Amino acid sequence: VSRPAFLACDWGTTNLRAWVIGEDGKVIRSRDFPLGVSKLAPGEAARRFRDEVRPGLVAEHIPAILCGMIGSTLGWAVADYLPCPVGLDALRAGLLTVDREVRIVPGLRTEGRFGASDVMRGEETQLLGWLQADPSRRRGRKVVCHPGTHAKWALLEEGRVVDFMTSMTGELFAVLAKHSVLRTDAPPSDDAAFDEGVAAAGDGGALQSRLFSVRTRIVADGAAPDSSAAYLSGLLIGADVVSAPRTLGVEGEPVAVLGEAHLCRAYQRALRAAGVEAEIHDGDAAALAGLSALQGETVS
Amino acid sequence: VSRPAFLACDWGTTNLRAWVIGEDGKVIRSRDFPLGVSKLAPGEAARRFRDEVRPGLVAEHIPAILCGMIGSTLGWAVADYLPCPVGLDALRAGLLTVDREVRIVPGLRTEGRFGASDVMRGEETQLLGWLQADPSRRRGRKVVCHPGTHAKWALLEEGRVVDFMTSMTGELFAVLAKHSVLRTDAPPSDDAAFDEGVAAAGDGGALQSRLFSVRTRIVADGAAPDSSAAYLSGLLIGADVVSAPRTLGVEGEPVAVLGEAHLCRAYQRALRAAGVEAEIHDGDAAALAGLSALQGETVS
Numbered sequence: 385v386s387r388p389a390f391l392a393c394d395w396g397t398t399n400l401r402a403w404v405i406g407e408d409g410k411v412i413r414s415r416d417f418p419l420g421v422s423k424l425a426p427g428e429a430a431r432r433f434r435d436e437v438r439p440g441l442v443a444e445h446i447p448a449i450l451c452g453m454i455g456s457t458l459g460w461a462v463a464d465y466l467p468c469p470v471g472l473d474a475l476r477a478g479l480l481t482v483d484r485e486v487r488i489v490p491g492l493r494t495e496g497r498f499g500a501s502d503v504m505r506g507e508e509t510q511l512l513g514w515l516q517a518d519p520s521r522r523r524g525r526k527v528v529c530h531p532g533t534h535a536k537w538a539l540l541e542e543g544r545v546v547d548f549m550t551s552m553t554g555e556l557f558a559v560l561a562k563h564s565v566l567r568t569d570a571p572p573s574d575d576a577a578f579d580e581g582v583a584a585a586g587d588g589g590a591l592q593s594r595l596f597s598v599r600t601r602i603v604a605d606g607a608a609p610d611s612s613a614a615y616l617s618g619l620l621i622g623a624d625v626v627s628a629p630r631t632l633g634v635e636g637e638p639v640a641v642l643g644e645a646h647l648c649r650a651y652q653r654a655l656r657a658a659g660v661e662a663e664i665h666d667g668d669a670a671a672l673a674g675l676s677a678l679q680g681e682t683v684s
Numbered sequence: 685v686s687r688p689a690f691l692a693c694d695w696g697t698t699n700l701r702a703w704v705i706g707e708d709g710k711v712i713r714s715r716d717f718p719l720g721v722s723k724l725a726p727g728e729a730a731r732r733f734r735d736e737v738r739p740g741l742v743a744e745h746i747p748a749i750l751c752g753m754i755g756s757t758l759g760w761a762v763a764d765y766l767p768c769p770v771g772l773d774a775l776r777a778g779l780l781t782v783d784r785e786v787r788i789v790p791g792l793r794t795e796g797r798f799g800a801s802d803v804m805r806g807e808e809t810q811l812l813g814w815l816q817a818d819p820s821r822r823r824g825r826k827v828v829c830h831p832g833t834h835a836k837w838a839l840l841e842e843g844r845v846v847d848f849m850t851s852m853t854g855e856l857f858a859v860l861a862k863h864s865v866l867r868t869d870a871p872p873s874d875d876a877a878f879d880e881g882v883a884a885a886g887d888g889g890a891l892q893s894r895l896f897s898v899r900t901r902i903v904a905d906g907a908a909p910d911s912s913a914a915y916l917s918g919l920l921i922g923a924d925v926v927s928a929p930r931t932l933g934v935e936g937e938p939v940a941v942l943g944e945a946h947l948c949r950a951y952q953r954a955l956r957a958a959g960v961e962a963e964i965h966d967g968d969a970a971a972l973a974g975l976s977a978l979q980g981e982t983v984s
Contacts, residue, residue: 502904593850
């Protein structure tokens, strides 16, 4: 068995996923902690890491590398947003050392296109890790979609993140399904209703009008109330998959959907309905590859 | 002083506004009751009307005409949605008698344009009342915007409502400002930030991406957190004023903005920024005109 070399942590808003990586570069063990930064009091991150996370995983004092919202104002310390384009070297050069051999990955920013900047924190490590996992991905141009609360659409060229855009798709679903006249307790598991929602998204324009169809198909057209969540999900994801690539200037190009399997499948379904090639890739594996690549070069 | 002839009530989701109309057609008195249908238990509307509303306004037993959500499944009894086009005569023919001389105005429906019907309930009375108030409005074609939780955009031709569309603009603002990462307690009263939001709405497409700029202009660009509410309001209203007329096929036509003064001013500001003529008209006056026109013919 290989000896532990370093800890890799994807420390996000709601969860912390940690891996112990051996000297041979392989995962020795992994564990999730319910210590997302939204649950931490100010200044608490360092102590919880020292008292719970590290001792919960490994006896030795080994280096650690952290990505995600732990590098935000809500986290341990603020790691910069690096301006795009950014490759692995620039990300490595931007690592923030917060404690003895504990380093945080910076986020990315672009100028944005709506009069305000755009930012990401955490996804950059997955994007560059995904590129590391296969040299052919670092040639030419790739479009990656990372679904989620704040979905990210990224354009990668020659191994670097050159542009990206955020869509509040997951959060819109959550607040509308919970707090609006469209609220529903049913799970979004009805494929036919999902597809109906994707179709209702049309060209993605007039979203605030299209959304009212979630209600009228029930109250005026007699659709089953239980189908609302899937329809709403299809409508929002359907609007995202047509609007975001067009806005990012990559309309019609194949999309690598990178992230959590269930969300990726929904995006793949909507992309295929729009006639776009879409292949699913595992987000955790990409995060681990990115953290390992960032740490690997520096410990070697 | 004229003797009371009938009660006119605009009985909506959150409020009930009632007027006592004299035999001369003039308002004798008016009063608001905190009895919106969202606050009523099932079956309670008839009793509250009989025990509180009518005796709170007038001693005599006079006829009453009610419009709004009181005609929905949440209200007193369900008045149909009439298919467009609908003029005053059709609306009058569709009145639902629920009690001795108490009648409820039906709603309207269209086939919609996103695979589901669209509906309104309450605004039809204001639209047709607005037409009644000036014969010139009943000639040719008019575009009316009724801002609100569920904003209505209506196309009127030769005195009838021929088509309309709903935008969930007000509700999106409410749930995002209260429950999302965009939440803010500040009032949306900053004109410069409102205008900035209108500009950020662009052509109204990719709304779920544009919305993220509400956050990034604060966390990445240093805008004042207090300006978020006005910016969000401008972004949503800005997207509505470019998307809805285009979708309804009335792009660039002058718009009559009908409703509550404060909301109407925000829509007027956004419409003018888009180069569209916009004139404000009082919603309560239009509701009263509509209810009076519906009642007037039948008591004469």
